[in-house]
Amino acid sequence: MIRAARGPTLRRGIVSIAVFLVLWEIGSNSKAWLGFTIPLVGAIPAPSDVVVVWASLLHDGGYWQSCFLSVLRVLAGFFAAMIIGIPFGLALAINRTAYATWFPTFEVLRPIPPLAWVPASIIFWPTQELSITFVTFLGAFFTIVLNVIGGARSIDVRYFQAARSMGSSSFDIFRRIILPGVLPSIAVGAAVGMGITWNVVVAAEMISGGASQATGAGGGLGFFIWNSYVGGSYPQIVVGMISIGIAGYLSSELLRKLGQRITPWLRTH
Amino acid sequence: MSLAWGKVTGESRNGAVEKGAIRIDDVVKVYDPDGAAVLAVDHCTLEIQPGEICMIVGPSGCGKTTLLNAIAGFHSLTSGAIYLDDEMLCGPGKPTANPGPDRVVVFQNGALFPWKTILDNVSFGPVMQGRLDRKAANEKARQMMSDAGLSGTEDNYPGELSSGVRRRVEIVRALMNDPKVLLLDEPYRALDSLTKSVMHEALLEIYYKNRVTIFFITHDLEEAIFLGHRVVIMTTRPCKPKKILDVDIPHPRDYSVLTAPRFRELMEETIEAVHEEARKAFEAGEREG
Numbered sequence: 001m002i003r004a005a006r007g008p009t010l011r012r013g014i015v016s017i018a019v020f021l022v023l024w025e026i027g028s029n030s031k032a033w034l035g036f037t038i039p040l041v042g043a044i045p046a047p048s049d050v051v052v053v054w055a056s057l058l059h060d061g062g063y064w065q066s067c068f069l070s071v072l073r074v075l076a077g078f079f080a081a082m083i084i085g086i087p088f089g090l091a092l093a094i095n096r097t098a099y100a101t102w103f104p105t106f107e108v109l110r111p112i113p114p115l116a117w118v119p120a121s122i123i124f125w126p127t128q129e130l131s132i133t134f135v136t137f138l139g140a141f142f143t144i145v146l147n148v149i150g151g152a153r154s155i156d157v158r159y160f161q162a163a164r165s166m167g168s169s170s171f172d173i174f175r176r177i178i179l180p181g182v183l184p185s186i187a188v189g190a191a192v193g194m195g196i197t198w199n200v201v202v203a204a205e206m207i208s209g210g211a212s213q214a215t216g217a218g219g220g221l222g223f224f225i226w227n228s229y230v231g232g233s234y235p236q237i238v239v240g241m242i243s244i245g246i247a248g249y250l251s252s253e254l255l256r257k258l259g260q261r262i263t264p265w266l267r268t269h
Numbered sequence: 270m271s272l273a274w275g276k277v278t279g280e281s282r283n284g285a286v287e288k289g290a291i292r293i294d295d296v297v298k299v300y301d302p303d304g305a306a307v308l309a310v311d312h313c314t315l316e317i318q319p320g321e322i323c324m325i326v327g328p329s330g331c332g333k334t335t336l337l338n339a340i341a342g343f344h345s346l347t348s349g350a351i352y353l354d355d356e357m358l359c360g361p362g363k364p365t366a367n368p369g370p371d372r373v374v375v376f377q378n379g380a381l382f383p384w385k386t387i388l389d390n391v392s393f394g395p396v397m398q399g400r401l402d403r404k405a406a407n408e409k410a411r412q413m414m415s416d417a418g419l420s421g422t423e424d425n426y427p428g429e430l431s432s433g434v435r436r437r438v439e440i441v442r443a444l445m446n447d448p449k450v451l452l453l454d455e456p457y458r459a460l461d462s463l464t465k466s467v468m469h470e471a472l473l474e475i476y477y478k479n480r481v482t483i484f485f486i487t488h489d490l491e492e493a494i495f496l497g498h499r500v501v502i503m504t505t506r507p508c509k510p511k512k513i514l515d516v517d518i519p520h521p522r523d524y525s526v527l528t529a530p531r532f533r534e535l536m537e538e539t540i541e542a543v544h545e546e547a548r549k550a551f552e553a554g555e556r557e558g
Contacts, residue, residue: 156380158376158378158380159380159382161341161343161368161374161376161380162374162376162380162382163382163393163397164342164368165341165342165368165369165370165372165373165374166370166373166393166394166397166398166442166446167369167370167394167397167398167446168397169397172397176382176393177382180382180384180385181384183384263384264426265383265384265385265426265427265428266428
């Protein structure tokens with residue numbers, strides 16, 4: 001299980017990031033410092049340039065607006081996927097008729113990459129915002145549903161038998177066996193789904209061009225990156241990328257913590 | 270060979286138990302996966318007295334668990350009937366018994382709910398049946414756990430305890446339902462032999478305090494003779510009684526019984542029958558494999 005990093009773990013984490021930054025700095029400055037350009041890395045803005053640009057962006061409302069918009073879309077899509085996906089998955093897991101009726105459709109739609117939905121989504125949702133959120137929702141939805149179904153299916157039949165012989169009603173079994181039994185899978189599905197929503201939201205923002213194309217601000221981090229590329233501001237591209245990395249890491253970590261809290265029996269001592 | 274209760278019992282029990290007689294009457298079970306009919310239980314008839322520890326011995330896969338599942342209400346019968354006292358659990362017109370707290374199963378690998386603390390596990394039955402509110406159920410659970418030497422584990426999750434402790438908790442959880450019958454399906458199979466011997470004495474200790482009928486499936490003959498009033502040796506698939514042994518060693522028993530001459534005699538009397546079935550099961554397995 002993951003715990004707060006302390007002592008050697010924390011030190012190693014810092015060393016790992018520091019070494020990465022130093023190698024990157026050397027790579028980016030290879031032409032000036034070493035006399036030749038290291039391929040690929042040599043073309044990337046150096047971390048020192050990125051930090052400078054980032055520091056100036058911290059006073060820029062547009063950057064914060066982009067972060068805020070992306071987070072909002074991720075949260076909206078993610079929670080919609082949880083709210084719809086968990087009951088839907090449970091229904092499919094416990095009811096054979098529901099499973100036979102819905103699962104084939106679900107399985108046909110599932111392999112379609114969320115990004116393939118972008119054009120269709122732009123056509124049938126009234127606003128740009130809703131289409132991006134919808135695509136984000138799809139990213140998490142399928143993962144969460146599959147995890148709930150799998151989790152409910154893998155509950156040991158002995159738990160059901162034991163509960164029934166101790167006088168549990170069907171509702172008791174649902175509430176006291178199935179629900180706690182799928183919690184670990186929901187936690188896993190949520191963490192994986194959250195990762196996917198970040199992948200999807202950024203791509204969707206790039207393709208759809210952001211909410212307000214005139215200024216370039218307000219389009220989310222995906223549009224921020226794309227706009228920086230078009231405008232030739234390469235350090236800003238990196239700022240956008242690292243911002244997504246940090247946001248994705250923080251949200252996954254938060255979900256892992258939450259997941260551990262709702263499944264205290266899985267904690268190792 | 271008489272299938273009824275032997276002469277042994279009167280002297281070894283205090284005779285207070287009146288409920289919990291099981292009558293297995295000409296039971297047949299055919300599994301039919303994909304049309305390939307497999308006869309699992311073949312015209313099995315057996316009577317178990319109230320408060321008896323009846324040990325069912327047979328090689329793995331012989332069909333004894335099928336019988337237990339039919340009593341518990343987890344599987345249906347093909348024909349025949351099973352009675353608990355005067356009530357027909359399953360039989361003509363009712364192939365599957367309703368699972369109920371009068372017959373609680375303790376499973377081979379344990380079935381404590383991993384997401385509930387030990388205390389919540391133990392008080393689960395009475396709360397579910399609405400017989401006790403949570404507070405009263407917890408109180409009773411603490412008392413029974415203390416009697417079984419399990420105090421101090423109440424707030425743990427099952428995953429934090431050793432398998433021996435978990436198995437004892439599970440027997441206490443079963444007894445919380447005031448069952449007439451405990452159905453044990455090789456409960457100690459996964460334990461090492463030292464832990465097993467401790468578990469046997471612990472089970473007997475619990476049994477002497479709570480006389481219920483015990484239907485105990487095992488493939489360990491020594492375990493069977495040590496614990497049981499009677500040992501029923503089953504034929505390998507299809508399953509039916511091959512030999513019934515009255516264990517005339519008086520209860521209460523402790524581990525000194527294992528070295529008693531009578532115990533060795535009983536082992537000798539039965540080991541051949543068990544071995545023969547084991548060989549048949551092995552050869553059948555070879556053919557299938």
